[in-house]
Amino acid sequence: MTATPLFAIPINKRPPRTWGTILKAALFGILFSWACLMINVTQFVFMLPLRILPFRWSRKLYYAGIRYTKGAFGALQILMSQWFAPTTLLVTFETEGMGRFTQEQIDQYVIRDSEGHPVALDLPTKFVLIANHQIYSDWWYAWCFTYFTSRHDVHRYVFITLKNSLRWVPIVGWGMQFFKFIFLARSWASDRQQLAIDLASLGREAEREGKPLCFLLYPEGTLVSKDTRPRSKKYADKMGITDMKNMLLPRSTGLHYSLRSLAPRIPDLRLFDMTVAYPGIPPLGYGQDYYTLRSILFDGVSPPAVHIHLRMFDVTKDVPIGDLADASGARSPDLNARRIVEVDIPSEEKDVFDVWLRKLWQEKDESMDHYYETGTLGSEDSPTVEIPLKLRRKREILDAFCFFWLEGLRNLWSRIRG
Numbered sequence: 001m002t003a004t005p006l007f008a009i010p011i012n013k014r015p016p017r018t019w020g021t022i023l024k025a026a027l028f029g030i031l032f033s034w035a036c037l038m039i040n041v042t043q044f045v046f047m048l049p050l051r052i053l054p055f056r057w058s059r060k061l062y063y064a065g066i067r068y069t070k071g072a073f074g075a076l077q078i079l080m081s082q083w084f085a086p087t088t089l090l091v092t093f094e095t096e097g098m099g100r101f102t103q104e105q106i107d108q109y110v111i112r113d114s115e116g117h118p119v120a121l122d123l124p125t126k127f128v129l130i131a132n133h134q135i136y137s138d139w140w141y142a143w144c145f146t147y148f149t150s151r152h153d154v155h156r157y158v159f160i161t162l163k164n165s166l167r168w169v170p171i172v173g174w175g176m177q178f179f180k181f182i183f184l185a186r187s188w189a190s191d192r193q194q195l196a197i198d199l200a201s202l203g204r205e206a207e208r209e210g211k212p213l214c215f216l217l218y219p220e221g222t223l224v225s226k227d228t229r230p231r232s233k234k235y236a237d238k239m240g241i242t243d244m245k246n247m248l249l250p251r252s253t254g255l256h257y258s259l260r261s262l263a264p265r266i267p268d269l270r271l272f273d274m275t276v277a278y279p280g281i282p283p284l285g286y287g288q289d290y291y292t293l294r295s296i297l298f299d300g301v302s303p304p305a306v307h308i309h310l311r312m313f314d315v316t317k318d319v320p321i322g323d324l325a326d327a328s329g330a331r332s333p334d335l336n337a338r339r340i341v342e343v344d345i346p347s348e349e350k351d352v353f354d355v356w357l358r359k360l361w362q363e364k365d366e367s368m369d370h371y372y373e374t375g376t377l378g379s380e381d382s383p384t385v386e387i388p389l390k391l392r393r394k395r396e397i398l399d400a401f402c403f404f405w406l407e408g409l410r411n412l413w414s415r416i417r418g
Contacts, residue, residue: 006301010289017030019300025298026233035076039069039401040171051398065158070179074155075391076400077144082390085302091121091385092378093310103383110385111151117386119392120148123312124270125157125212130384131274132247132364133218134287137296138276141306145274146214146227146389146399157212159202161195161254187374188253195254204266213266215258219250219357225286235379242359245284246368250361252354259321271313275364276375278303283372306389309367309377320356322349345369 005016018024042065050062052186075384081087093106111120131142139160147155164183177183183197184191199215206213222228236243244248263269281290282305309359313319322345371377380385391397 003306005280007149007290009337011292012289012293014299014301018396021299024084024300028080028297031083032076032080035053035401036073036175037169039072039076040175041074043069043175047178061323064220066178066180066251068399070158071153071156071400072149072388072402073175073179075396078147078389078391078398079141079400080280081140081144081302084300085129085296087302087389088305088386089148089308089385089387090305090376091310091387092376092382093312094144095312103280106383106385113392118387120387121385122151123149123266123272123291125150125152125154126206126266126268127213127270127272127312128215128217128255128262128315129272130219130255132275132368133220134276134278134281135223135249135291136288138218139216140293141276142216142274144389145308149214149410150212150302150377152211153213154212154214157206158214158216171394192229192253193258196376198262199258200265201326202324203269213262217253217255217258219255219361222248223286224290225246225288239251242362244361244364246365246367247361252350255357258349259315259319260324261347263315264324267316269315271315271319273313273360273364274366275309275311275312277307277368277371277377279307279370279375281303284368307371307377320349320352322346322353337391372399 014187047062047065047069049282050058050065053059093109109122110118111122113119129142129146131138141156143155146158159179159181159251161182161184162176164185167177167183168174180198180202182195184195202213202215205211233243236249241249259271261271277288278291280418281287291303311328315321374380375384391400
């Protein structure tokens with residue numbers, strides 16, 4: 001009789017921790033805390049003075065340094081997974097109009113090492129990333145995924161929204177302020193203009209400087225749980241629409257505003273829709289009963305694989321975000337110079353987008369049914385790209401602990417040799 005693997009056993013029914021597990025958890029806590037402290041110290045001691053100086057070159061160095069520290073945190077997540085919670089990304093994907101990819105189509109997007117093993121995906125670098133939300137570590141794996149989406153260090157250009165109360169959490173909150181994350185009060189009346197202004201600014205900057213951009217958003221707003229499932233069903237019954245089985249009804253407003261804020265400033269903006277599934281969670285089960293940040297990183301019970309099905313949409317062609325000609329600032333011949341953004345969206349355009357997003361979520365819900373039946377998010381003959389969750393280069397271990405001066409010396413030596 002085969003023993004049930006730990007990841008398939010609810011956390012509250014797993015065997016007690018061993019001393020080895022406890023020591024490993026302590027080591028993780030020390031290394032992760034030290035690395036976060038190093039990142040924060042670098043931001044305050046080395047980067048902030050550059051921000052204060054009244055020179056254009058100092059501002060450029062400041063923003064380059066902050067991007068480096070954000071990349072350091074992204075590399076730290078990869079490294080902590082590699083050392084304490086190893087797993088693999090199993091990716092299938094498709095684009096609107098092309099359907100699921102064949103092996104030949106996938107090969108065009110796969111970056112391989114000298115031995116032919118997949119190490120990254122050569123995908124567009126300016127995108128909004130949305131996904132279903134099952135466990136609190138979803139954001140961890142989503143950020144790790146951006147490390148593998150191109151050759152251009154997209155993990156240095158990730159932006160997310162957070163509760164305003166997190167802004168002043170020591171070290172972590174300070175660091176997120178340096179990262180230019182968007183802090184919201186969770187009141188749409190007060191948040192919508194701030195969100196639109198911040199995203200419009202990020203969009204202008206990305207397009208003007210030719211930089212990547214990833215804005216990460218979870219339309220469900222919260223995790224699927226025994227508390228949130230009834231609320232989703234109650235809302236579906238009230239609105240006379242079909243509820244989901246494996247996820248919550250998505251909220252369209254924040255995503256709609258985000259796409260309308262970014263699309264006029266980034267003509268080639270993409271929408272990446274990730275459906276994520278974790279082994280061990282049964283049908284109609286709740287992810288947090290099997291995986292938490294603590295159980296994954298402290299107890300070392302990580303998912304053996306993170307299944308990802310990626311759908312890619314061209315926002316201006318494939319997503320019904322509405323007519324942007326009437327959006328504030330869209331009539332300006334020098335759009336990137338405008339700082340005004342729209343606050344209101346016509347109600348009929350909201351309704352169309354809401355129906356489109358709900359249909360997308362229904363398809364994701366059906367994909368999860370397929371996963372529970374077959375163990376894969378793709379069809380039986382869909383090629384899968386298997387990418388181990390680990391750093392591509394050993395020297396990036398130094399980046400994870402923010403030894404930026406070594407990075408600077410390496411860049412200087414490369415320029416001298418060049």
